[in-house]
Amino acid sequence: MRLVFAGTPDAAVPSLRRLAASAHEIALVVTRPDAPVGRRRVMTPSPVAQAASELGLDVLRTTRLDESASARVAAADPELGVVVAYGGLVREPLLSLPARGWINLHFSLLPRWRGAAPVQHAIIAGDERTGAAVFRLVPELDAGDVYAQFEHPIGPEATAGEVLDELAVRGADLLVQVVDDIAAGTAHAHPQQGEPTTAPKLGIDDARVRWEHDAPAVLARIRGVTPEPGAFTTIDGARLKILRARAAASDLHPAPGAVVVSGREVLVGTGTAPVALEVVQPAGRGPMAAADWWRGVRAAEARVGT
Template sequence: MRLVFAGTPSAAVPTLHRLAADHDIAAVITRPDAPLGRKRVLTPSPVAQAAADLGLPVIKAARLDDEATGAIAALQVELGVIVAYGGLVREPLLSAPAKGWINLHFSLLPRWRGAAPVQRALIAGDAQLGASVFQLVPALDAGDVFATRVVDMPAEATADAVLETLASDGAQLTAEVVQAIADGTAQAVPQHGETTLAPKLTLDDGLLDWTQPLAQVFARFRGVTPEPGAHTTVSGFRVKILEAAPSSDDAALEPGEIIATKSALLVGTGSTPLAVTRVQPAGKGAMTAVDWWRGQRDTDGLRAGA
């Protein structure tokens, strides 16, 4: 089929590659170049770079306004495919492709509709993660579902690892749905079950509450890693926690209490400790948690969250 593809982050790239191998991609829509790094260099999105590598036309748009709608409508595509573009598709663009738009969403809809489904699912401690391909409608992530896939993940996988897996599995799932639409065999069913929302994460979402049981502390760490990043305060200074895992040491520590071992810092929670192995103090580079701890002038009485 003749398609238009919309996406921005690296999680959308596998689907673009998969569809480009089997279909005619008339154009790729992505967000404009963004300043990255300390020097704030304008950098194309991962999807823009992938499209350039594939030799595909690119439309860069911060939002799908009248100008973008006109450019896309002129392509006369049969189907639109969207994966984490970062903007809303409204009428008349929604109806411009002959077969409408489909969306690959990284959750088991209707659970976790919104911008951060993987992160919110991990924070909530969901036992199952997955991806859904659905018909795009005006309401947020509410369209009928063509297909879903449940993915088993390691119990300690963080959001970036989960997204990488779902991006790969989701690309295959999307390709299957697109082919079924092309063949005229695709069938979509209404969403059913409890609807939950997954709003975009903020910096505050990364703050760890050491009074919670370990399972909840670690679930939040997984959900906010690497972005916006798990963090705590020590002596009033922010410390980002880059690597951590449940400790095999069941030392009886008060919430936020810290003790050092040879390889990690054990931080007390509302139950058993979290083992923190790598950190990034405010204004400094990443380092092992033990090296950072050794660099403190006086560790007596230092606590996480204080």
């Protein structure tokens, strides 16, 4: 089939590459415009734009799937539209433009975690499993009938970035299989079953660690917002990123937000047991071991979150 592919982040690149290597033709790639990246804010193409350029594919960079974008898609004359984390909604009349409609690879077990950040919300909520689903795009957000899906365990220490990387690779295989089935006329989609939950995009306030919560919730939030938007707390008003933490092997029970050292562990109190900071990043500096950071603080008593 002749396809149009819409995607933006790293998680969409395995699907683009797998489709490009398949028997199908990608007539157009739609992605978000170049964006500033890094401390120097260098304008950089999206990961999908970079991959599409390497593959020699025609690329449309746009923030909105408006009339102009729809005209470009129409000119490509696709039979099927494929979406993987594009970052925008496909609405009518674009939704009905491809002869066989649109499908979407979504990184959750639908209808759980419909929305922009399904993996992050699954981890923050303490889910032990997630997955990926390929479904038919409809006007309602992530509500279309599901062609195929698979389950995937969430490891007890896995971050959102790590889980998403795994799902992106497995999901690409699932996506190509569904495209093959649609082309062959053997694909069957089934209505979603269960109570929907939503996974809206996370903001910076979602990444702030709240030490008054219990230890499992604190660790789940740190893992769920790593690497984006990035877990953080403050100490004396300065932001401290928390890149990795774990359950502490200590009998100490410092107050929520209190920082103490026990052996080689830098501990922070929570609403229950303390957690151990492993890798942190102070403002204006690179990542470092928590013990090295704490030696530089030189404080007999300190609290984070202040």
